[in-house]
Amino acid sequence: MRAYLARPKEDKKRPAVIVIHENRGLVPHIQDVARRMALEGFLTLAPDALSPLGGTPQDPDKARSMFGRLDNEATPKNFVAAVQYLKTHPLYTDKVGCTGFCWGGGMTNQVAVRAPDLLAAVPYYGAQPAAEDVPKIKAALLLQYAGNDERINRGIPAFEEALKKAKIEYKIYIYEGAGHAFNNDTNPQRYNKEAAELAWKRTVAFFKEKLQT
Numbered sequence: 001m002r003a004y005l006a007r008p009k010e011d012k013k014r015p016a017v018i019v020i021h022e023n024r025g026l027v028p029h030i031q032d033v034a035r036r037m038a039l040e041g042f043l044t045l046a047p048d049a050l051s052p053l054g055g056t057p058q059d060p061d062k063a064r065s066m067f068g069r070l071d072n073e074a075t076p077k078n079f080v081a082a083v084q085y086l087k088t089h090p091l092y093t094d095k096v097g098c099t100g101f102c103w104g105g106g107m108t109n110q111v112a113v114r115a116p117d118l119l120a121a122v123p124y125y126g127a128q129p130a131a132e133d134v135p136k137i138k139a140a141l142l143l144q145y146a147g148n149d150e151r152i153n154r155g156i157p158a159f160e161e162a163l164k165k166a167k168i169e170y171k172i173y174i175y176e177g178a179g180h181a182f183n184n185d186t187n188p189q190r191y192n193k194e195a196a197e198l199a200w201k202r203t204v205a206f207f208k209e210k211l212q213t
Helices: 028-039 060-069 074-086 103-114 131-136 156-165 193-211
Strands: 003-006 014-020 043-047 092-101 120-124 140-148 170-179
Touching: 003 028, 014 028, 014 074, 014 103, 014 193, 028 043, 028 092, 028 193, 043 074, 074 092, 074 103, 092 103, 092 193, 103 120, 103 131, 120 193, 131 156, 140 156, 140 193, 156 170, 170 193
Parallel strands: 014 043, 014 092, 092 120, 120 140, 140 170
Antiparallel strands: 003 043
């Protein structure tokens, strides 16, 4: 697996955050998000889901069509493997979280289901896991949704019911007036500055609470 690693300059052990991209692959925007997370004090790893197909191409439209060719069973396992890889990194403590956007938000939920070592997960407008898988989640969740995102938001009630039943720690924030992919500041049609900045502030605070203490 190809991945982008960002970290603070000082050589000291830190908790880690895995950043999972949208359905355009490991584009410069996601690398920038990884650097932003590193500036907050985290060892940050952004894997490329398209690695088995040769990696993210330059043409984002070509990347989108490649996602349909990914193996639905192998792909989540590749991201869970990132949790295991971080254990081998000399600057890693024993605490790891995960965040992702759009496609990566759904994959963040899958990592939470499949990686018992994960302590914190922040999926942005991501597809929810199956209700029967929710009890497998060990991580605390911070769920970020856009108010204008009917397709994704349809799954919130069942997800919340399953989380309550399984007694999993979670918070839900819905950003009214924002649309799907509101965090992507390279897409002026979708970017919502107010929602993105508030969601990022909450994300960083959540990871600091769960991973740095």
